[in-house]
Amino acid sequence: MAHARGAVRTQKYAIAIPARFQYGPARSGRGAAVARKNKRLGIARYWPRFFLVIPFLLVAWVPFYNRLEPELGGVPFFYWYQLGAIIVGAGVALTVYWLERRITRTTGRTAEELDSSGTPGDIL
Amino acid sequence: MSLNLPATGVFVALFLFVTWVGFIAARWRKADLNVLHEWGLGGRRFGTVVTWFLLGGDLYTAYTFIAVPALVFGAGAVGFFAVPYTIMIYPILYLVFPRLWAIARERGHVTAADFVRERFDSRLLALAVALTGIVATMPYIALQLVGMEVVIGALGFPAGGFIGHLPLIIAFVILAAFTYTSGLRAPALIAVVKDMLIFVTIFAALVIIPAKLGGYGAIFANVPQAKLTLAPPSGESLGNYSAYFTLALGSALALFLYPHSMTGILSASSGKVIRRNAAALSAYSFVLGLIALLGYMAIAAGVDKSPAHAAGFAQYGANFAVPALFLDMFPSWFVGVAFAAIAIGALVPAAIMSIACANLFTRNLYKEFLRPDCTDAEEARMAKIVSLVVKVGAVVFIVAIPHSYAIHLQLLGGIWIIQLLPPILLGLFTRAFNAHALLLGWAAGTAMGTYMAATRGFVSSIYPLEIFGLTIPGYAALYSVLVNFLVAVALTPVLDRLVRRGGTA
Secondary structure, three states: OOOOOOOEEEEEEOOOOOOOOOOOOOHHHHHHHHHHHHHHHHHHHHHHHHHHHHHHHHHOOOHHOOOOOOOOOOOHHHHHHHHHHHHHHHHHHHHHHHHHHHHHHHOEEEEEEEHHHHHHHHOO | OOOHHHHHHHHHHHHHHHHHHHHHHOOOOOOOOOOOHHHHHHHHHOHHHHHHHHHHHHOOHHHHHHHHHHHHHHHHHHHHHHHHHOOOOOOHHHHHHHHHHHHHHHHHHOOOOHHHHHHHHHHHHHHHHHHHHHHHHHEEEEEEEHHHHHHHOHHHOOHHHHHHHHHHHHHHHHHHHHHHHHOOHHHHHHHHHHHHHHHHHHHHHHHHHHHHHHHHHHHHHHOOHHHHHOOOOOOOOOOOHHHHHHHHHHHHHHHOOHHHHHHHOEEEOHHHHHHHHHHHOOOHHHHHHHHHHHHHHHHHHHHHHHHHHHHHHHHHHHHHHHHHHHHHOOOHHHHHHHHHHHHHHHHHHHHHHHHHHHHHEEEEEEEHHHHOOHHHHHHHHHHHHHHHHHHHHHHHHHHHHHHHHHHHHHHHHHHHHHHHHHHHHOOOOOOOOOHHHHHHHHHHHHHHHHHHHOOOOOOOEEEEEEOEEEEEEEEHHHHHHHHHHHHHHHHHHHHHOOOOOOOOO
């Protein structure tokens, strides 16, 4: 279910479609319903993505981790803290992915729609 | 240095194996390779696992594996910036690139410039994006050769002259041949082999080397205290702190704007694949962090004081630290495995980079400006030929010109590529920008960044910005893209009145 939007799909990418036919939300069908719903929810439907700021915060304040103590198994804090931050970052990304998957399941939207949301419209 | 026979034997055997893999890749998920998106994007069919290997092989290059520990070996803690850098790339990957993938898939875009072309209806802006991509990638390909050259030298091949360059030339002829026949399928399949070899090597290094040196405590105890942390700033300056963070942030913002990252992302089979990889690719970051620590192991082992390695250090400088460490610590045959991992680690990104450059040239220069009515087959053939030209260019670069130029150019490449952030990253989410304003912003950012690097003699990308008597040393790329952004924002309303707006919807 990659394309619910009812947009013209070409088998060969090289076929040029005139620009005026290309963009813009679908006007009818299920795609339009999804687009309306997305519009209503606005940026709030992306709420799990706000967690993605955590990895940035972990490494933003350099003086916090620029120290030797406490050591972990002989490894200074500077090094094990940042290595640990990689694992936390991976955990955050995984959590966001999992939360978003749950949202798309319960509302019946697919992940593809979450991304394109009516093709390159503006979300900012 | 005499030739290390067992290591060379294993090295050559593994190299022949990946050559075979590269050629049979043409038959993997068989399709018509005379269509550009099949040759140059693997038909956009790579699933989570293949994409994990491909992007891992693509982003964590041979040069990274040599240069990051070399920096830690030489300069200490600042070399560890690679870790926060790789922490910050994945939220960006998660947020931005599934969207780009979806648009590219729907519209049949093969390059980022294709997207910009359609989004802003500006041939000129697309041209700027394509040229920046190509120019920034070329020295990057050349640097992969530097990584390969160091390990070939460490095997004991005579350095210098035509004979000295011969192994490198042979390796690149092989690379050019399988890229030509198999396209992106070749590096994707080879990346699987390469990453396995890297993981085996690092696992062995982390077990064997600390055991020989008396544990991690002993390793860190042998490193001069001053190197272990960043020197705290003094006076009216944010010193190393701002430099460390801006370097990491700027590099993270720039990474996915590189054409080879884009190619890797667009070849995925769905947005879901990209999002999953935003978590899974962290495994490589962790390995990179551990590889960085090899720099300290090299200090603790005193490789630079060993007379056996004097010639190597004289030839390759700090880049010789890791090869020297492996030579001292591993049995000969395993040195062959480790060096093969690094050399093959150069092939994968070099192949993807040349494919990415070829895609850009073909789609956004050749088809856009020279032959708008060329057929699919013609387009694919052109891309294949350009991928050869790009690789020949990289070899000539490395053989004929001092390596320091390649390194300086790569440093500039990072500053140039980040200038694509407003049209690509911001362009994905808003159409508020005027295309001409973006173009002028791009020009201003590029000029400003180049000037900043020039004031540092092209050896450092840290520019000491002064604001109200406070010095904030920071990554020139980040400062210059800020200029770029501000120019684009300021000029957009002005130019919107002067020029009728094109662009879609």
